[in-house]
Amino acid sequence: MTSNTRVVVIGAGLAGARLARRLGELGTPALLVGEEEHRPYNRVLLAEVLAGRYAPEVIALPAPAGHRRARVTGIDRAARRLRCADGSLIAYGTLVLATGSNPVLPPLRGLFGPGRRLPEGVHAFRTMDDCLGLSKAVRPGARAVVVGGGLLGVSAARALAVRGAQVVLAQQAERLMERQLDPDASRLVLRHLTDLGVEVHTECRVRDVRCVGGAVRSVELADGYALDTDLVVLACGVRPRTGLAERAGLAVRGGVLVDDELRTSDPHIHAVGDCARHDGTVYGLAGPALEQAEALAALLAGDAGARYTGTRSxxxxxxxxxxxxxxxxxxxxxxxxxxxxxxxxxxxxxxxxxxxxxxxxxxxxxxxxxxxxxxxxxxxxxxxxxxxxxxxxxxxxxxxxxxx
Structure with missing residues (x-):
């Protein structure tokens, strides 16, 4: 495929991997560029890997024909090429941003060490490396504090409890998964966690991470109460990863703005998945990301009528x-x-x-x-x-x- 027709997809998560694979099946091979050292995997199942139910290779996704590991650092829209951290250049005809999202790291005192590195024992829970690092650190009887009681926090707390950790979940809102559930359903989630031995505190804000020798030893709550801990898991939500798009001058407003063709403000660049904002909505869920990938694959493979009009997720x-x-x-x-x-x-x-x-x-x-x-x-x-x-x-x- 020549560079003026070549499709390049940045991001090897669910959306990017699905798009690249579908394009290949439809006769329009694409180059998938991802910076993680692992082959593409189903991020939705990371909690099951942490719980020990699945090995990492079990949640791997079918690999597209073209997959390259590289960290893209810039987009030259005029020349239609990508700059990578290793100094290499990648030409594209059509570019798709599937850069996903980053975990939200709350503004806790003591959270970052030199170089904004997280202290030993403090983990985000977004990537396979996060999951493997946390899995290596957890052991029966280990004390763990999960910060955040949304879908990700509930999944992480349960997985750690199944592994034998003594888990405390701190949720700032008045109940668990308050964005998705009504109070009765939230109480059932609470019961499930407490049956597993998880200690749940709602309307509870963590304000401080205390470390000794670069390793976490406790967290302090807003009321001054301190919880001794060996591990802290940050499950405070995600934020669209739009840095590349912003530096390239694309229209970004809480996500990369796209139309029904999932096209950005540059006609040669599209965006799908967690990084994209369509019709005022950033979904941040697997279902809409996969629907966007399917619609864009059809469009790029020649179906001029293919459109994405939103997902009821x-x-x-x-x-x-x-x-x-x-x-x-x-x-x-x-x-x-x-x-x-x-x-x-x-x-x-x-x-x-x-x-x-x-x-x-x-x-x-x-x-x-x-x-x-x-x-x-x-x-x-x-x-x-x-x-x-x-x-x-x-x-x-x-x-x-x-x-x-």
């Missing part, structure tokens, strides 16, 4: 394992407004919970914990945004699996 958390399985799904608006119809089924003994919110005869949100037999039918009804059948009680939404 569903959050799914499956934590397997002998004796302590846990399944959760949430979509749309799990909290009802005045006038909405709400259907709820709860079984405290089995730890299951199902709830849907209906507004103007349309399913607008729901959350399921435990048995997820109906999730397929509910997701289809929600994604379609069609009026629900007028006949039959709303209860059938939670009891009919719809063939899923």
């Amino acid at each position: 569903l959050t799914r958390l499956t934590l397997a394992g002998t004796g302590h399985p846990f399944d959760l799904a949430a979509f749309g608006e799990p909290e009802a407004r005045p006038g909405d119809d709400v259907v709820r089924l709860a079984d405290a003994t089995r730890g299951t919970y199902r709830k849907v919110v209906v507004r103007d005869d349309r399913l607008v949100g729901g959350v399921l914990v435990g048995e997820l037999g109906t999730v397929g039918a509910l997701a289809r009804a929600w994604e379609g945004a069609e009026p629900l059948p007028s006949s039959g009680p709303l209860l059938h939404l939670l009891t009919d699996d719809g063939g899923s």
Whole structure:
């Protein structure tokens, strides 16, 4: 492929790897450039690697035909070429940014050492190297503090507890996974973690990391209480990785701005996945990233009508394992407004919970914990945004699996 038609994808995460593989299948081979030393992998399953359920190679993704390890440091838009840290240049005809996101590192006193390096025992949880470093450090009886009670923090706390660590989870909000779940579902997540021995503190802010000899020894909470610890895991969310785009002069506003062709402000550059902002939204989830990759692959392979018009994304958390399985799904608006119809089924003994919110005869949100037999039918009804059948009680939404 000559340089004026060559497709180059920066970023070997889920979106970039899927795009490069699909382009190859459609007869438009692409060069995938990633800076991690590991082959592309499914980042969603890192918590299962940490828990010891999967070996790293199990979550590897199918490798595209062209894959090069390099750290891209700059984009020369006029010459249409990339500058790499090793001094090499990579020519492109069409460039795709799939640079993903970086972990948010909270402004804690004592967090950074010389050169802004994290102290020994303090770990972000975003990459395979993060996961392997944390996995090497954890041992039965080790004391660990997880900062953040969102999806990532819950997954990390559970994985560490399964490995035998004494885990404290500190969540600044009033409940766990408050962005995805209603209070009842949050309580079930809390129960699952406490059953595993995790000590959960909500409305709790960590303000200080204390180190001795370059290694963490404790964290201090906002109320002055100190927790002795061997490990700290920072699970405070992610931020789109847009540095390359900004330095290249592309339009960036909380993410690289893209249109329905996933095209940036430069007609020769597209963006997909966690780094992209489409129609005002940065999704930061696997489902939308993969949909964007599929749409862009079709477009770049010659389907002039291919477009990405947005994703109604569903959050799914499956934590397997002998004796302590846990399944959760949430979509749309799990909290009802005045006038909405709400259907709820709860079984405290089995730890299951199902709830849907209906507004103007349309399913607008729901959350399921435990048995997820109906999730397929509910997701289809929600994604379609069609009026629900007028006949039959709303209860059938939670009891009919719809063939899923």
